[in-house]
Amino acid sequence: MPLVSSLGARSGLDLEGIVKATLEAERVPKQNRLDQQEGRLQVELSAVGEMRSVLSKLQDAAEKLTEASLFTAMKASVKQPESGDVITVESTEDAGAGNFDISVMQLAKGSRAVSADGAFASADDEVNTNAGSLTFGAGDESFTLNIEAGSSLEDIRKAINSSEDNFGVTADIINTGDQAKLVFRSNVSGEGNNLTVTNDNAEFDAISTQANGGAPGSGGMSIADADKATDAIIEIDGIQATNDTNVFENVIQGSTITAVKETEGTETAKLSIARDDSSVQTSIDNFVKAYNGVVSSLNEIGGENSMLQGDSTVRSLKGQLNNILTSTFGNEQTLFDLGFGLDENGKLEQENPVTNVSDVLKNNPAALESVMGGENGLASRMESFLNGYVGAGGSLQLRKDTIDESLVRVKESREDLKLRMESMEETLRAKYQALDSLVGQLQSRGNAVSAQLSNLPGFTRDSD
Template sequence: MDPSSMAQMLTSADRAPLDRLLKNQQSQLSGQKAAYGKIKDKLQGLQDSLKALTTGKGLQSQSATFSADGFMSATVKTGAANANYQLFVKQLAQADQQALTLAEDWKAPTQGKLEIGLDGTNLSVDLATLNGGGLTELRDAINKSPDNKGVTASLIRSGGETQLLLTSAKTGESQSMNVSVTGGNGEASFTALETAMSTRTQLSQAQDAVVKLGSAAGGVGGLELKSSTNTFDGQIDGLNLTVTKAHGDTDAPLSLTVATDQSAIESSLEGIVSAYNALVTEVEQQTRSKEGKTAALSGDSMSRGLLDRLRSTLSSPGTGTSLAELGIKTDKNGKLSLDTAAMAKLQQDKPGALETALTGADGLFTRLEADTKPYLDRNGVFVQREQSLKTGLDRITDRQEALDLRMDKTYQRYLSQFTRMNTLAQQMQQTMGMF
């Protein structure tokens, strides 16, 4: 008899049922962990698709196109009507900018004031406070004055001359500066400043941006739109216009067409529909057992609860429209598809209604994205479930290590017993051989 073989055989028989139990438990937990990971990935894909619309540029259901580039850009907002506009950029908004020429070695006089009036405010610099300083000190006094409500002073050196450049911080007709000097006593430096004032160069005239609207936009007539900046926001409902270049007298007006971009809508929604259907398929595969095969998450309430929550939101789109009116259909398996004809009809009958219903503050996609957050947040449902399963797997690993130690002791006990039995048998055999 081989004591080692006998000890190993009995030890294996003792540990076999325990090994099977631990292996089954480990396989079950590992399968659940992998299944949750697959569902989480599909849910993350849905959340990403929803975020692209709810927190990105939104559902781009309308587009704006121009007959020529370079003059203007447009952003279409909710509520814009599908229409065609004729636009002529008469002028761009400008800031007021004036240059005063002074000698580089100019020094401030002992008395007098520099006054700059701007949009109802007045900036006054007492020249005596410069203590005979030069152009740098005058520039700094203007910029740092507590009365400065929007004037920037800088020094420009060109062609052997120094220019004190005064610029209004904002554009628009109201930003015209009224610059003057008062209170001098005849000093040469004050006279030089007066001369610079009377001969100053107007580099840029404060003016509003002007756009003419209408079929005769480039000529006489038409409706004139004004803005103190180069952006027109609100003058035409649903449109934000930014002008970048003025038309010449002989240029033709721009044609701006606002139209529903049906292909862009369908492309945006198809991504969400595809991600949602992939999630439904994954949950079904991981929770529904088939003949001869038990699903990893069979009977799992969390996964089924996730779908129930999303389906509940889908069943109540809100904003006074039904899911069918939005062009979204559901089949008997709970999967989604697009009805592009219904979607186009809503866009035609109620411009902007689709964006409000889907991506508005209480829109369907906004609420669906909110539904995903408790599951995917840093300490969300999936993270907690993964941690629980990992703890379970770690516990099985600990039990396996404890079993290995216990079985090693069992093996040593069996080995000792069979070794003694073998020694006793040999001694009996030797004794019997003496007779």
Template sequence: MAGTTVSGIGSGIDTQAIVKSLVDAQRAPKQAQINTQTLKATTTLSSIGKIQAALDAFRGALTSMTTGNSFGGLALKSSDEKVATITAGAGAANGTFRLEVGQLASASKVSTKVYAGGATSVVNPGTSTTTLSITQNGKAHDVSIPAGATLQDVRESINSQFGTAGFSANILTDASGSRLVITSTKMGVGSDITLGGNSGIDTGYTVVDPPKNAEYKLDGIAMTSKSNDITDAVSGLNIKLVGTSPKDSKDNVIETTLSLTTSATALKSGLKGFIDTYNALLKVVNEETRVTKNADGTVTAAALTGDASMRALMTSIREEMNALSGNGTMKSLAAFGVTTAQDGGALSLDDKKWDKAAATNAADLTSIFNGKNGLIARLQNVTEPFAKAATGTLAERSKTLSESLTKLKSEQDTLDTRMEALQKSLQDKYNNMDSLVTQLRQQQNNVLGTLNALNNAKSDK
């Protein structure tokens, strides 16, 4: 704290030390209070932030388990991946399907006339800008062709302007010259590309490939699709058509078998992933709420030791995990070998108990986790009040702690200002006192000088 140095020249007293002692004594109680509250708010805010991050990661993992169908417990197989591959989505179930692919879906492709001068051929020899219109599904995409533009310029304009709309342009060159080939990513009948405008590029264009629908059969039922990615033919099954079905020596179509079967291995992997996800959250909570015993026998509490919100959060999670659920014979995680450590509460999987349960009831684990009343959905629901970004319990506490730190900063500034004023006031008082003492000593010296002079005069007579 800045201030004038008081040395007590006149009085011989160390007034600087006195002022400092008085100011420190005045500051100490309030400063200690501010320091204690600031430290507590800062460490608590940091801990809340760690818990928030861990909880967000936990909830994100639960969402991934749902979208990734971690507890579908299905092994998927295509007997011929050159014809089709499959992935499972929400609602996938055991089943086997026979697939025949007669035709893949394809996109529209058109070609301009040949330009003998190659890719550098000038396609707009005029002095004004012209337009090439690429139309698909009734929507026109206009490409400006400036004066002097080449075939290569047009290609680059199409790709830069309409690449995100699904169009791509390339130049094919042979002995006769170059032509611009325009293709669409949209497939299926009705997605034809047509060219128009006043650029002249559209004149004489030809259709290289008309758009086609995929044609296939599932269990003998004829179907069509505008895409080779089929998501609505079988509930929960995504089929990607890769090629047409081969034929045998007698020209008979060889069917591809698509199978979905319950896999204990896949379910075990999903369960271990869940255990790891829960333990990661638990580890952070334990670190921020634990009590540490020191070497001298004393204990040190963490920032959130005994915190009611943390107890409520973990109690809510544990209650859902311990609840019976599902529609199978086995309705608990414990039945599948999930155990809880007495020290810390971390989960682990008893492999022997899992193997025994999975041998006969592996599918029961799917019903425990999945569905609107499954464990994943319930855990999402009970943690949401704590995790909401702006209005959740943790967010509200972070907001309150931040406001407290702001208030404490203001109190610190006020205290500093008050102490500076007190120091100045005391310095002024001690300076005045020192000046007064100097004056009194001067007067004393004057009086003593006068008395000595009188005594000397008497002695001379």
């Protein structure tokens, strides 16, 4: 039997339309149910994801309030003199509160050694014909540099600066126009920590502070009084403190003072060390913002006309969060005793008709710490409660897993529906193809019989 390109081609019947209509009647209701089911699951999955996100932010904000150092941290504030910044200060929670006038009398610096006048005409002058070594020292630091034979002043400069053992010596060549001056700078500060340069080859005497076999200071490199290493000296409320670097640790207990530049005349930097209320306020602000974000999200997710209206998880969350907020903490105090309030939408505010959080933080920080950050305070309870929702194995994670499994089943149902439709179409086409062939044959035979009858004598065809 020849192949038929389309159902109904032989019979003239709309068999193709019948097959499509039959398939659509079977497929569309099932597909619509799957689409609706998937839509609901996607909405639910999105809502669970949003809840996890906003609750995680709230948990992070609560965790910050549980840090013991938050309510005990000290902050250093410096009012610099008109001439500019002279010190920087960092304080720990161990720092004592107080106000101090600080002057920088002298900065700590390293030493500088300079070659003698006329020692070198240019940087290309050959310094040594034989190999040897230079040893650099300052304070407790030292390193030895091996110098190849026939090295120029420039070769030695590069070798010093590139040495991996160099503890902090910089070599420079200054060309004055009629000569080259070699300069060594050491970063080791502190009185008595002047740079020393010795050698094992007298050819290096001109670039050493001590000649080979000679006494200290007998080399060609010299250190002027103004270039000697010095201590840093600061004065705190008239009391001097000395250090071999510009960083003074615990000169004021719990604080590190770094001298930046010397003060001018009688000017001073004014240091104030006090409790860091700004960090506490910032942490409270972040907590309030995160909590109100949760309230807004839950109101939207479970609100009217929402697909999750009346959702049990949303209702439970809102109720439990409210219970925590209205609990008592510390000495039978509530958040509302500390200046917090709630608006008509259940969002936290930092003031109420009696007082506000800012005033409580200023006048009674211990009460705020007890309620907000104590071992069994609001932040600790909140963090523990939220962990049951957003932590590993929490209820929202389990719900997400359940939704994901349902989405997988929907996908599998779509695949099953597709296979059923393909099988059904194959069956229908096979049946209707046979019908198309049979009707076509009957029509052909009928047409043949009609043709034969029309050729018989006396046969008359009716005409319309």
